[in-house]
Amino acid sequence: MASVSVSEVKIPDEIVEDPRRRTRLVQGGLDFAGVTAAVCRPVEAKTPLAWWVAFGVALSMLGCLVACVAYLFWTGVGVWGLNVPVAWGWAIVNFVWWVGIGHAGTLISAILFLFRQRWRTGINRFAEAMTIFAVICALTFPTIHVGRVWLIWFALPIPTWQSIWPNFRSPLLWDVFAVSTYFTVSLLFWYTGLIPDIATVRDRAKTKIRRLVYGVLALGWRGSMRHWINYEKAYLILAGVSTPLVLSVHSIVSFDFAVSVVPGWHSTIFPPYFVAGAVFSGFAMVMTLALIARRIYGLTDLITIEHLDNMNKIMLVTGMMVGYSYAVEFFVAWYSGNPYESFIFQARAGGQYAWAYWIMVSCNVLVPQLFWFRKLRRNIPWMFVASILINIGMWFERFVIVVSSLSQDFLPSNWGYYRPTLIDIGTYVGTFGLFFTGFLLFLRFLPMVAMAEVKGVMPEANPHFDPAGAGKGADR
């Protein structure tokens, strides 16, 4: 009759090796209050020195971005290494790379939600924040790439004195709609998830200013059951539409290439190939960030080795999809009998950009193969290195696609060799500053783990949970 306190129940803190049983998602014997305390600590504690150092570095890199972009606006896109025949260089490479990184956040928050993958709750907030800032970085590039940036609004269907409308048959315009919709929906999804957690921070606030700021941000959320019903519906439907959205976004990004006639670009495999690559690189980025954050902020009980293992499995799968696409591209180049197509693929593997091609293959195809081994999937130093190598590989994939195809197209008299300038490099490095400035502010001021969702997947959240039966192991 008398209720048994959850905290009194001894919960086994072990990793269950039997695959028929699940390891608890929350380790360390944390109860609901323990989860709240662990997640709120970084938001409430004094700002650590390491954060200030990292923030200082990020801000300086952001300054580098501002300087490079200002110089670009002042002078023109000639400050980049672009020239005929390679008129799409690092800017487009970086755009595709950043937007691809964002996709893992949506995959974790939406697709894994629809598949009822409960382990996503440990990392989804985090990954969604990564999406927001990665997409901001991505949007920067096409915007500054247009040359006369003050005319960027020509891309929007706004009535003007010239009466003409944008060309809705162009993949570049589809991109405008796709990426801006993606950003808006990701932001809404993220914020919706944040509302109950901001309310938690509000209710723990000690100072008036915190109570006010978090109070306004929480929109007066009080955890009412009548609200949760609508909230869960909204969340489910957001997940439902984000899933096709994320697939459409990178498909449309790939149309920028596939709809053209350039050999190496004009390929029907591009949409699925791009989406798989996006998820692949995004998971690698989530991994890099999660490994650092869980260590620094002591969240190892919430982002456990099981979570990391699962992410590594997804990287293995998507890495193989990407490897398969590389192989199929070669097959199609040969089987199509198109001489330009076969030429460009020979040039990719053995031509002037072969070095980039083989960096790409080693990082994207060979490195994830090591995740077949359970020991390596659970080896933190190795997965940290692997996640960085994968992101380098995925950057080179976009470089290979963009640059190698353009540098040697139909006419040999039109061939060239593309090199980035210092401004190209500074702009790319600068977007890391933009990304990390945003991400560090997020880590400092918002709960980085979705508390309400984590609590909801704990076994004791089930109203039929029997405290006396805890520890039998089948719970999760």
Added chain:
Amino acid sequence: MSEKRTAGTGERKSYALVAEFETPRDLLRGAEALRDGGYTKVDAQTPFPVHGIDRALGIPGSKLPWLILLGAMTGGAGGLAMQWWMSAIDYPVKIAGKPYLSLPAFVPVTFELTVLFTAFAAVFGMLAINGLPRLYHPTFRHPTIHRATDDRFFLVVETGDPMYRSDKTRALLESAGGTHIEEVEA
């Protein structure tokens, strides 16, 4: 709303009786007790959605999906109509020999706008139906309610409930395992 019960001074209207429970299991028991007692103006306040409480309290399902469907249709129809009107009616331009109304090429933007308006309807519709933002609520006066976003589970019985009797309702919640049972003022 007919009965104006008073808490203490009798100066202000009482809004509801709020009880704290320790676990979702206790909350469910309390909710079932309220339902069996015939209460209707009831609610729970919990740190996460406790599944089954809505049914135990007799809270009807969400109407939000209909609103979202409306949003989706607005986005889809609006997006297609916009492209059609701009490309084929208001200022037709022949591009690459394609028809003015190039339906296949209009699919991506139509799709994106459908998703965009679906998301708007989902988020803003959810907030509107829930009556948020609303920065103040009477239950915030309850002394331990701050734990409703942390680790405790609350039942709220409005004093306007036809079945509400200050002493009886309190006894009911107490016997169901509720603690910190207090009336909050409106």
